[in-house]
Amino acid sequence: MNTYLQDSRLDKLTLFSGDSIEVDILRTDLIHPVVSGNKWFKLRYYLEEAIALKKERIVSFGGAYSNHIVATAFAAREAGLKSMGIIRGEKAEHLSHTLVHAASYGMELVFVERSAYRNKQAIMEQYNLPGSYWVNEGGYGKTGARGAAEMLDFPQHNEYTHILCATGTGTMMAGLIKAAQKHQEVIGISVLKNHFSLETEVKSLLEEPEIVKKYSFIHDYHFGGYAKHPEMLINFMKDIWEYWQVPTDIVYTSKLLFGVKDLISKNYFPPGSRLLVIHSGGLQGNLSLPLNTLPF
Numbered sequence: 001m002n003t004y005l006q007d008s009r010l011d012k013l014t015l016f017s018g019d020s021i022e023v024d025i026l027r028t029d030l031i032h033p034v035v036s037g038n039k040w041f042k043l044r045y046y047l048e049e050a051i052a053l054k055k056e057r058i059v060s061f062g063g064a065y066s067n068h069i070v071a072t073a074f075a076a077r078e079a080g081l082k083s084m085g086i087i088r089g090e091k092a093e094h095l096s097h098t099l100v101h102a103a104s105y106g107m108e109l110v111f112v113e114r115s116a117y118r119n120k121q122a123i124m125e126q127y128n129l130p131g132s133y134w135v136n137e138g139g140y141g142k143t144g145a146r147g148a149a150e151m152l153d154f155p156q157h158n159e160y161t162h163i164l165c166a167t168g169t170g171t172m173m174a175g176l177i178k179a180a181q182k183h184q185e186v187i188g189i190s191v192l193k194n195h196f197s198l199e200t201e202v203k204s205l206l207e208e209p210e211i212v213k214k215y216s217f218i219h220d221y222h223f224g225g226y227a228k229h230p231e232m233l234i235n236f237m238k239d240i241w242e243y244w245q246v247p248t249d250i251v252y253t254s255k256l257l258f259g260v261k262d263l264i265s266k267n268y269f270p271p272g273s274r275l276l277v278i279h280s281g282g283l284q285g286n287l288s289l290p291l292n293t294l295p296f
């Protein structure tokens with residue numbers, strides 16, 4: 001079994017399941033309080049490649065609350081590499097918890113004003129120090145998907161009929177599709193509003209034999225857009241905590257679980273379905289909320 005998975009756990013969400021549907025949740029958030037979940041898996045082979053190429057520094061992109069940035073900082077340090085984060089937007093007077101953590105793991109932060117941030121090519125030319133290994137924003141890419149596939153590296157995963165995850169770049173989803181069996185369907189719940197290009201972005205991470213596997217996308221649970229978290233979502237997160245002691249984050253996993261619950265109530269899944277829901281971590285993002293917004 002994958003070493004990171006040892007710290008994960010399968011929990012059952014019994015309240016979601018009617019008579020005929022079972023729901024298990026894979027708690028990869030338990031891996032580490034800050035650097036939790038899918039980012040570990042996605043970064044793994046990028047780091048390996050950087051080391052094999054004798055690079056000395058990982059460089060990547062992200063916003064001030066990015067799970068990917070803080071995970072990159074930590075994972076690079078663990079691998080004995082330096083790290084640099086290209087951060088979207090001007091430097092704020094008070095740095096976010098995410099950036100404070102990233103800096104504490106030794107990441108050098110470079111702030112790039114929003115319009116310039118869009119031109120990744122120009123940034124890569126400007127900051128291309130010798131020995132740099134660049135990782136796409138969000139860890140998007142085939143190398144990331146290969147690592148994410150290992151999230152299903154446990155024998156019971158074959159027993160499920162559906163595997164559900166939240167999607168940002170879709171890299172984790174592509175990995176899950178790679179690892180899924182032919183009888184299983186992977187469902188991605190997008191947390192971005194109208195992110196319809198996701199389907200081609202995921203497809204381009206798959207190899208020929210994987211493209212015929214069963215997978216689908218749902219765009220109905222973004223709650224207004226990326227990182228938007230109306231009161232209703234916060235209340236749902238409190239309920240989830242109260243019933244199952246499962247902490248969720250405002251960007252990804254709360255929307256995923258809301259979607260799963262809603263789809264079950266609409267009889268989306270045939271009777272007898274066994275769902276595996278991926279808790280992909282990201283809890284550090286909740287530190288952006290006012291103190292005591294959440295009970296966990």
Ligand SMILES: *Cc1c(COP(=O)(O)O)cnc(C)c1O
Nearest residue numbers: 168169170171172252280281282
């Ligand atoms: C980054 C992240 C995702 C999205 O992963 P992608 O591979 O970009 O789709 C989902 N959940 C959490 C908690 C994340 O931090």
